[in-house]
Amino acid sequence: MSQLEINTKPFLRWAGGKSWLIKHLSSFIPQSGYNRYHEPFLGGGSIFFHLKPNRAFLSDLNQDLIETYSQIKNNVSSVIDELKKFENTEECYYQLRQAQFEDNAANAARFIFLNQTSFNGIYRVNLKGEYNVPYGYRNKDFIDEKNLLLASRSLKNCTLLYNDFTDSLANIKKNDLVFIDPPYTVTHNNNGFIKYNKNLFDLDSQFRLSKYIDEIKQRDAYYILTNAAHEEIEKIFYKDGDKVLKLNRASLIGGKNAHRGQYSELIVTNVKA
Ligand SMILES: C[S@@+](CC[C@H](N)C(=O)[O-])C[C@H]1O[C@@H](n2cnc3c(N)ncnc32)[C@H](O)[C@@H]1O
Numbered sequence: 212m213s214q215l216e217i218n219t220k221p222f223l224r225w226a227g228g229k230s231w232l233i234k235h236l237s238s239f240i241p242q243s244g245y246n247r248y249h250e251p252f253l254g255g256g257s258i259f260f261h262l263k264p265n266r267a268f269l270s271d272l273n274q275d276l277i278e279t280y281s282q283i284k285n286n287v288s289s290v291i292d293e294l295k296k297f298e299n300t301e302e303c304y305y306q307l308r309q310a311q312f313e314d315n316a317a318n319a320a321r322f323i324f325l326n327q328t329s330f331n332g333i334y335r336v337n338l339k340g341e342y343n344v345p346y347g348y349r350n351k352d353f354i355d356e357k358n359l360l361l362a363s364r365s366l367k368n369c370t371l372l373y374n375d376f377t378d379s380l381a382n383i384k385k386n387d388l389v390f391i392d393p394p395y396t397v398t399h400n401n402n403g404f405i406k407y408n409k410n411l412f413d414l415d416s417q418f419r420l421s422k423y424i425d426e427i428k429q430r431d432a433y434y435i436l437t438n439a440a441h442e443e444i445e446k447i448f449y450k451d452g453d454k455v456l457k458l459n460r461a462s463l464i465g466g467k468n469a470h471r472g473q474y475s476e477l478i479v480t481n482v483k484a
Contacts, residue, residue, distance in 0.1 A: 219263065219361040222283065222323065223276075224332025225255030229392055229437065232476075233261050235458065239435050241482050245388035251376035252392045253280070259390075263365050268382045270372040273334065275322055277373040280366065282319035287363035293320035294354045299328050304346040327353035377423055387432040388482075393420055395439040414443075421447050433482050440477040453481045 221228065236258070248264035250256060253271040271277055282290050293316050297303055307325060312318050326332055329344040337343045372378070376393070383389060394412040417438075427434045428450070438444050440457045449455070458476040 219260045219365050220355075220358055221255035221257045221260055222355065222359055222362045223255045223279075223326050225257075226333045227392065227394060228255045228257050230257040232258065232437065232458075236261065239478065239480055239482055241388065241433050245433055246384065246386045247382075247388075249379055249383055249387060249389040250392075251379040251389065252394070253277070254392070256280075258392070260362065260365060264388075265368060267369040268372065268379060269366075269369050270374050270376070270379050272373070272375055274373045275318075276334070277371055278315065279319040279322040280371050282316055283359060283363050284366035284369065284371065286316050286319075287359055289316035290319045290323070291354065291356055291359060293317045294324060296320075297324045297353075299349070299353055301346045301348075304328055308342060324353055327351070377419065380423065380426055383427055383430055383432050385431040387430075389427055389432060389434045391420070391424070391434055391436045393417070393438065397439050397441045397443060414447075417444065417447050424448070424450065428481060434480060435482060436477075436479045438477045438479070440475055445477060448477075448479045450479065450481070453479055454483075455479050 221230070240262075245264075246266070248259065248262060248267040250259050250267070250269050251271075253259070253269045253276070256269065259267060259269060269280065293314075297307065297320065304325070307321050310321060312321065325342060325344070326334070328347055328349060330347040331344070332347075333344060335342070335344050370382070376391075379389075393416070396412055396414055396417055420436075424434055424436065436448060438448065445455065456478040458478060
């Protein structure tokens, strides 16, 4: 692996991105190795780009996202050429926000441009499915050509699929590793109240996800689940014999000083590493 490949970063900003988990990751990866890698809630793919597995299946229920990845994989020079036609100005942003192109590379460039120059990088659409995030007034250059080329290389042996996470079961086999990072359903807001995310990924989806994990285990494959550290979620994903850890973004949890409520992230895994 070359030095350049080691430094590939996600090319998108993504809500719930897991870059912060990378420093803890070695505790969760099977020591004896794994066969193929699966990421059924791909988003910005921070863990995939970090691990750079030889063979991977990457999927998400966001069709524009998956089409953008496919263009980066197969047509990266055209996407870069299209990106170079855009300017980081309010006028260009709002023009592109309205636009749809015939050309797939231009649509991927539009997706990346809006993601890099928007207010917070969150992908949000209105009821008509139109992207509606405001302009971000960010100074940062929105084209990272070197990283896009590296990302394209990392994606070469990947199968990219637009589908629900359950469809990924079709490809999961013994000794594969599945990294599962769903949207969170429950969080504590600043007042300590629980907020439910009804529209995106409701509690029924979490129960579906629990059954999906049971199926992965039956196939003797490995899984690593991240989720909100919340009692209700912990109950759903408690699996006899599997490891449950709580994290905050600064440090791995454990020890006598740990106390409840401090940890926002839950990790459940059958990796014994
Ligand atoms: C928390 S984000 C993943 C973030 C990613 N790990 C990263 O580092 O950027 C969750 C992703 O799940 C996708 N998603 C939501 N519901 C889904 C479903 N039913 N099946 C597959 N993907 C889904 C969303 O589009 C979103 O990209």
